[in-house]
Amino acid sequence: MIVSRSMNRLIEDQEGWTRKMFEAAIQMRKTFGPENIYDFSLGNPDIEPPPAVKQKLITSLGGSCPGMHRYMPNNGYEDVREDIAAYLAERTGLPFTSRHVFMSVGCAGALNILFKTMLNAGDEVILPSPFFWEFKNYVENFGGVPKFVETGEDFQLDIDAIERAITSKTKAILLNSPNNPTGAVYNEASLKQVAALLQRERKKGREIYLVADEAYRKIIYTKEPLPDLFAIYDLVIIATSHSKDLALPGERIGYLAISPHIANVDLLVSGLMIAIRALGFVNAPALFQRVVAEFQRNSVSIASYREKRDLLYGTLIEAGFDCVEPMGAFYMFPKSPLPDEVEFVFRMQEEERILVVPGRGFGRKGYFRIAYCVPLETIQKAVPGFLRAGKRYIGR
Ligand SMILES: Cc1ncc(COP(=O)(O)O)c(C=O)c1O
Numbered sequence: 001m002i003v004s005r006s007m008n009r010l011i012e013d014q015e016g017w018t019r020k021m022f023e024a025a026i027q028m029r030k031t032f033g034p035e036n037i038y039d040f041s042l043g044n045p046d047i048e049p050p051p052a053v054k055q056k057l058i059t060s061l062g063g064s065c066p067g068m069h070r071y072m073p074n075n076g077y078e079d080v081r082e083d084i085a086a087y088l089a090e091r092t093g094l095p096f097t098s099r100h101v102f103m104s105v106g107c108a109g110a111l112n113i114l115f116k117t118m119l120n121a122g123d124e125v126i127l128p129s130p131f132f133w134e135f136k137n138y139v140e141n142f143g144g145v146p147k148f149v150e151t152g153e154d155f156q157l158d159i160d161a162i163e164r165a166i167t168s169k170t171k172a173i174l175l176n177s178p179n180n181p182t183g184a185v186y187n188e189a190s191l192k193q194v195a196a197l198l199q200r201e202r203k204k205g206r207e208i209y210l211v212a213d214e215a216y217r218k219i220i221y222t223k224e225p226l227p228d229l230f231a232i233y234d235l236v237i238i239a240t241s242h243s244k245d246l247a248l249p250g251e252r253i254g255y256l257a258i259s260p261h262i263a264n265v266d267l268l269v270s271g272l273m274i275a276i277r278a279l280g281f282v283n284a285p286a287l288f289q290r291v292v293a294e295f296q297r298n299s300v301s302i303a304s305y306r307e308k309r310d311l312l313y314g315t316l317i318e319a320g321f322d323c324v325e326p327m328g329a330f331y332m333f334p335k336s337p338l339p340d341e342v343e344f345v346f347r348m349q350e351e352e353r354i355l356v357v358p359g360r361g362f363g364r365k366g367y368f369r370i371a372y373c374v375p376l377e378t379i380q381k382a383v384p385g386f387l388r389a390g391k392r393y394i395g396r
Helices: 005-014 017-032 051-062 078-092 106-118 134-140 159-165 188-203 265-278 286-295 302-319 341-352 376-393
Strands: 101-104 124-129 145-150 170-176 209-213 236-241 254-258 368-371
Touching: 017 341, 051 286, 078 101, 078 254, 078 286, 101 106, 101 265, 106 134, 106 170, 106 209, 106 236, 106 254, 106 265, 124 134, 124 159, 134 145, 134 170, 145 159, 159 188, 170 188, 188 209, 254 265, 302 376, 341 368, 341 376
Parallel strands: 124 145, 124 170, 170 209, 209 236
Antiparallel strands: 101 254, 236 254
């Protein structure tokens, strides 16, 4: 067989409902025209990067700086890392320097080089669930074992469940807040409880790292900014990117921010340098390192995402869906009115031309995910369909 047994297993896992769903969606687009399909299935922002980012791209290309297309240190340009470190120092009050910043190929690349560097075969990574499915791959890529821990009905962390999941093999907890797929933002009190739990574990001789995926940090609807994990715990490494906050997912630019409290940062960085080469990334894209350096304090319009969230959430509640109000990112995760959410998702396709994703694709059956990073008009046009589905399946 041309593919390995393990890849074949992954391919088989993806078949079944995902394949059927995507085939049905392609067919529907052909039959009804793409403008009559309300596609909420992908987390691919429909908006353009801020004009200043595009302008910076143009000037970066125009100003011919010799060597700008060459290899550079594997962790990225020194001056870019200095700029990002200055932003992190300003945001956290901690002494970040360029060695605490490691430029990466998106947030996905950041997590992969990190887990390649950190994990021994059999090491466990605790993943609060529902979760972004790729996390499972990122951990398993390097012989790690994902340990899924359910969050509560409100999608907040269940500290007791996390405590029960800790074993002598636990290396890290991977937190993703604001969360894909739920839109949950973990509250500061629960993060402090996790930190206290990890401190207790440290006294027993277990050193457990908090790894956070903060790709959606700036897309947040709470009054307060996202809690600062660097202030809450010392062994923190944050992976992020500009895929969502500057709407640059195709450009593959992100970074790791390593807490200045971590003593052996040089050893970690040495490992990351090898990991980024071993995995074949070599370094983050040169041009886009230059582009994003000065936009650390910027983002796309959060007001427009809020408007979309409000319209969609209001519609779901009016229709009778059971849904936790999302406080960040651009996803919501309502309960399916039918026990089998795959069947409900198919019915929404067939009856309303609305495409959403079954919750089992994020580790929780009985729910479905709506990605509302679509034009406002798409949501407006889909409103009657959600309301009719409410009448049909919930009885409003
Ligand atoms: C939680 C989460 N992490 C990481 C990624 C991937 O980010 P990037 O495109 O920066 O690699 C995504 C993309 O949807 C995501 O939702």
